[in-house]
Amino acid sequence: MKNKKSSNFSEWYTEAILSAELMEYSDVSGCMIFRAESIAMWEKIRDELDKRIRKLGVKNVYFPLLIPEKFLKKEAEFMEGFSPEVAWVTHAGNSRLSEKLAIRPTSEAIMYPYLAKWIRSWKDLPFKMNQWSNIVRWEFNNPVPFLRTREFLFNEGHTAFATKKEADEEVPKIMKIYNYILKDMMALPSYAGRKTDKEKFAGGLASFSFEHILPSKKAIQGPAVHQDGQNFSKAYNISFLDQNKKKQYVWQNTWAISTRNLGVMLAVHGDDRGLVIPPKMASKKAVIIPIYNKNTKKEVLKNANKIKKLIPDSFVDNRKDYSPGYKFHEWELKGIPLRIEIGPRDIKNNQVVLVRRDTLKKTQVKIPALKKTCKQELENMHKNLYTNALKFMKENTREAKTYSELKQILKKHGGFVKASWCGSQKCEEKIKDETGAKITNLPFEFQKNIKGNCIFCNEKAKHIANFAKSY
RNA sequence: GAGGCUGUAGGGUAGCUUGGCAAUCCUUCUAGGUUUGGGACCUAGCGACCCCGGUUCAAAUCCGGGCAGCCUCGCCA
Numbered sequence: 001m002k003n004k005k006s007s008n009f010s011e012w013y014t015e016a017i018l019s020a021e022l023m024e025y026s027d028v029s030g031c032m033i034f035r036a037e038s039i040a041m042w043e044k045i046r047d048e049l050d051k052r053i054r055k056l057g058v059k060n061v062y063f064p065l066l067i068p069e070k071f072l073k074k075e076a077e078f079m080e081g082f083s084p085e086v087a088w089v090t091h092a093g094n095s096r097l098s099e100k101l102a103i104r105p106t107s108e109a110i111m112y113p114y115l116a117k118w119i120r121s122w123k124d125l126p127f128k129m130n131q132w133s134n135i136v137r138w139e140f141n142n143p144v145p146f147l148r149t150r151e152f153l154f155n156e157g158h159t160a161f162a163t164k165k166e167a168d169e170e171v172p173k174i175m176k177i178y179n180y181i182l183k184d185m186m187a188l189p190s191y192a193g194r195k196t197d198k199e200k201f202a203g204g205l206a207s208f209s210f211e212h213i214l215p216s217k218k219a220i221q222g223p224a225v226h227q228d229g230q231n232f233s234k235a236y237n238i239s240f241l242d243q244n245k246k247k248q249y250v251w252q253n254t255w256a257i258s259t260r261n262l263g264v265m266l267a268v269h270g271d272d273r274g275l276v277i278p279p280k281m282a283s284k285k286a287v288i289i290p291i292y293n294k295n296t297k298k299e300v301l302k303n304a305n306k307i308k309k310l311i312p313d314s315f316v317d318n319r320k321d322y323s324p325g326y327k328f329h330e331w332e333l334k335g336i337p338l339r340i341e342i343g344p345r346d347i348k349n350n351q352v353v354l355v356r357r358d359t360l361k362k363t364q365v366k367i368p369a370l371k372k373t374c375k376q377e378l379e380n381m382h383k384n385l386y387t388n389a390l391k392f393m394k395e396n397t398r399e400a401k402t403y404s405e406l407k408q409i410l411k412k413h414g415g416f417v418k419a420s421w422c423g424s425q426k427c428e429e430k431i432k433d434e435t436g437a438k439i440t441n442l443p444f445e446f447q448k449n450i451k452g453n454c455i456f457c458n459e460k461a462k463h464i465a466n467f468a469k470s471y
Numbered sequence: 472g473a474g475g476c477u478g479u480a481g482g483g484u485a486g487c488u489u490g491g492c493a494a495u496c497c498u499u500c501u502a503g504g505u506u507u508g509g510g511a512c513c514u515a516g517c518g519a520c521c522c523c524g525g526u527u528c529a530a531a532u533c534c535g536g537g538c539a540g541c542c543u544c545g546c547c548a
């Protein structure tokens with residue numbers, strides 16, 4: 001690694017991801033190549049989410065990539081929110097298409113006309129579907145691996161209910177699943193909360209999100225659940241006859257987690273030696289590095305292979321012509337959670353040298369205890385990564401009692417700033433204009449016993465908001 | 472979409488101010504040999520001036536335009 005995380009985060013991040021072979025730039029700016037190891041991580045998220053949403057009765061579907069322009073225009077606010085970054089297909093071969101087709105920036109517009117067709121009766125509800133898709137949002141900002149790619153992957157859950165109550169009840173269930181993925185798989189802390197009306201999803205009623213902090217002390221949005229209310233159902237005429245034969249519009253939710261979160265995870269946990277993959281996200285959890293010479297080679301390799309069988313998701317790096325030191329560096333860069341070194345000296349003592357990627361601490365472990373120790377160390381590593389990340393987030397969450405304090409903290413430290421807010425969009429906008437910080441969300445955990453006055457207008461405060469400059 | 476900085480082999484670089492390149496060094500890669508407890512060594516080899524124009528006898532170097540990367544700002548997941 002040429003760059004240090006602490007002194008040059010952006011370049012460290014790009015260097016680590018490219019050299020760990022997770023991603024490659026393609027010739028189309030912003031459209032990046034997700035290489036095998038990053039897709040393997042994405043698949044872990046996918047599998048876990050699938051497993052959990054299936055239990056809620058959600059079924060996977062697949063809708064077309066291309067959306068007719070007229071579909072997209074049905075919901076005005078939504079269209080307006082996305083139109084600057086929609087990519088269009090205008091030609092087939094040399095002939096111009098009679099209607100241009102949008103490459104989906106998200107799938108509401110292609111899904112909902114058909115939902116309108118499929119949902120007729122109260123018996124058709126609730127209707128719960130999910131799609132794993134690639135979408136294109138043609139941003140004009142600098143693309144950054146995972147964090148900002150023009151094409152990215154996400155899940156998009158789309159559910160429809162007969163009543164607002166049912167739609168409301170789904171929100172915490174989905175939030176809980178996302179929280180599991182963030183906290184228990186990716187070792188990522190976050191502030192979960194409600195978006196303000198200004199920041200919510202275009203065309204929706206309310207949005208709930210998880211907000212993370214990057215090492216650069218900027219906030220970045222994680223997964224989100226949007227309550228669309230009846231905005232889309234009215235625009236796309238998704239209605240049903242209720243038990244009283246009365247026409248009703250459905251209440252809808254959408255929810256998503258994207259490949260951006262992989263970037264957040266890599267950025268948060270990595271160090272000056274490269275990436276650190278949280279154990280539950282690593283498809284290879286341990287690398288076994290044999291150390292031998294001509295005379296001991298056979299013996300060492302034999303023992304290394306035995307250990308491979310002992311430790312789940314481990315592999316032996318038996319490449320010739322690479323010194324052990326070279327291999328150490330390579331796997332540290334790639335972030336494999338555990339390294340097991342085994343050489344003649346270890347074999348003699350019936351032990352190995354175990355090194356954890358996060359602490360880099362070496363311990364000698366007797367082979368009979370190795371399986372258990374590895375399992376334990378992987379758990380400890382997960383806890384340690386989460387604890388450190390949480391500590392960083394908390395250290396970078398400050399409280400502002402006055403507006404000038406807010407400005408000062410943002411300027412001096414960055415990160416999140418807790419401050420009381422009256423709830424008016426006017427104050428929110430003015431603060432954003434003047435400081436560059438927006439309300440990332442209104443964290444659930446901050447909303448108890450609200451006292452005091454709005455930091456900006458001094459009216460009675462309704463919320464404690466998290467302000468931050470965001471990615 | 473606006474501004475600033477940058478662009479030389481797979482990666483990292485020297486050269487650019489003052490045009491003379493037939494392009495420096497390290498690393499990776501390929502072949503062979505010797506090695507292997509924290510990026511081993513020897514020998515041989517492959518590999519680049521972002522693109523398009525212009526100025527000039529001559530352009531990596533100067534000029535114009537594009538594209539791409541990095542950093543701010545707006546927007547987003």
